[in-house]
Amino acid sequence: MSHKGAAMIVSGRLWRAESSDFAQGWLAVEQGRIAASGWGEAGEPAAISPSGLIAPGFVDVHSHGGAGAAFTEGARAARTVLDAHRRQGTTTMSASLVSADLDEIVAQVEALAPLVASGELAGVHLEGPWISPQRKGAHDLGKLAAPTPAAVDRVLALAPGLVRMVTIAPELDCAEQAIRRLSAAGIVVALGHTAADYACFRSGFDTGASGVTHLFNAMPDLGKRDPGPVLAAWRDPRAWLELVFDGHHVDARLAAFCCEQFPERMVLITDAMAAAGMGDGDYTLGGLPVRVSGGVARLTSDGAIAGSTITLADALANAVANGIPLGTAVRLASANPAAYLGLGDVGRLTAGAKADLVELDESGRVLNPDLARTARS
Ligand SMILES: [Zn+2]
Incomplete structure (x- = not known):
């Protein structure tokens, strides 16, 4: 799967809400929001692919x-x-x-x-x-x-x-x-x-x-x-x-x-x-x-x-x-x-949510508090 457009692609091990674990996936980030997401490899080059785990802010x-x-x-x-x-x-x-x-x-x-x-x-x-x-x-x-x-x-x-x-x-x-x-x-x-x-x-x-x-x-x-x-x-x-x-x-x-x-x-x-x-x-x-x-x-x-x-x-x-x-x-x-x-657009990594992306190591320590901003600047 791929997502075309002006979006920035983030690829890596993403937090998965359904099973409270992490799996390989990608996010298309556009204007501070997640425009699309999917599991597996992104169909186009990723602007950022961190080595750590990606969690919602x-x-x-x-x-x-x-x-x-x-x-x-x-x-x-x-x-x-x-x-x-x-x-x-x-x-x-x-x-x-x-x-x-x-x-x-x-x-x-x-x-x-x-x-x-x-x-x-x-x-x-x-x-x-x-x-x-x-x-x-x-x-x-x-x-x-x-x-x-x-x-x-x-x-x-x-x-x-x-x-x-x-x-x-x-x-x-x-x-x-x-x-x-x-x-x-x-x-x-x-x-x-x-x-x-x-x-x-x-x-x-x-x-x-x-x-x-x-x-x-x-x-x-x-x-x-x-x-x-x-x-x-x-x-x-x-x-x-x-x-x-x-x-x-x-x-x-x-x-x-x-x-x-x-x-x-x-x-x-x-x-x-x-x-x-x-x-x-x-x-x-x-x-x-x-x-x-x-x-x-x-x-x-x-x-x-x-x-x-x-x-x-x-x-x-x-x-x-x-x-x-x-x-x-x-x-x-x-x-x-x-x-x-009752906040619908945070606490998840799916389309429509704010692109608040935190990179963690395996012990839960924060490696990067704002991945999307890092990629923008
Ligand atoms: Zn108090």
Whole structure:
């Protein structure tokens, strides 16, 4: 098979969605999009044929920052974050904001609106303030609130597509109605930062929630007589399961077990804060002081884990190092998060998708974060 025209041909071992593995194939890239694709050898000379494996660019649905900057700091800072993650193969991100007064959150969201309009950002994720004081993690206790109808009204009044995801603790006052209204408006509702029991968590999915904010973290542990949110999430095929695979948030063996058991629903996230891509030192998260030591970010006040310092490339390599096949890990870092957010043109290597092409070695390390751009320049 061949594809004629002005397209640039990329040939090599391509990630295959159907079987989560790699096979010889080709892509015709035209104006930043995949115009055609096929398996086997290309019928015409390839402009680029890398020796490594070709995967779709990574999709990070939960991240706060990187390179010393955070999404709460406006469009300029957001571009710094995006560039830092893009250099490690993450080509699609949504911007996670932590709990704050609603006026402040609305201002932060509107400051990012130009980047959502331009396609640089896939949208904004409100991780707070509608979360449990008992499971606040690194959020500011004084900023937490219930998702009252008036508060939900304000979020729904923002331009459609701007807020792409919200996190809600399903046990809060007004949560049921909020989940119903937000999900009906096309906003992804993730359950998390919660003290809910099994039944309450389960009812959140019945009401319209479709994901879990960092499974295991900021929620009750799985107990043999009180299995809580973790088992409710495992058992519910409607639930996408976010996981921070950094070896600190969740034991790496437990993280690997989840990836083995639920490859169709696991979503690798970074929950990265400003220190991602930087060294140890002092930072802030949503205005709260954070110290990063040995790559682990903790609030200086109470020692709570305050996001991670990894990129999705690190998460992918950690999964592979813990026994997850590379093709499966690629799914968890690209196709699954794209489906979770409802993004149709990323997380795949077929016609119509963006030509976000990442070259990996066999251990999942990024050799080239943007093959198509390399070929253009
Ligand atoms: Zn977060």
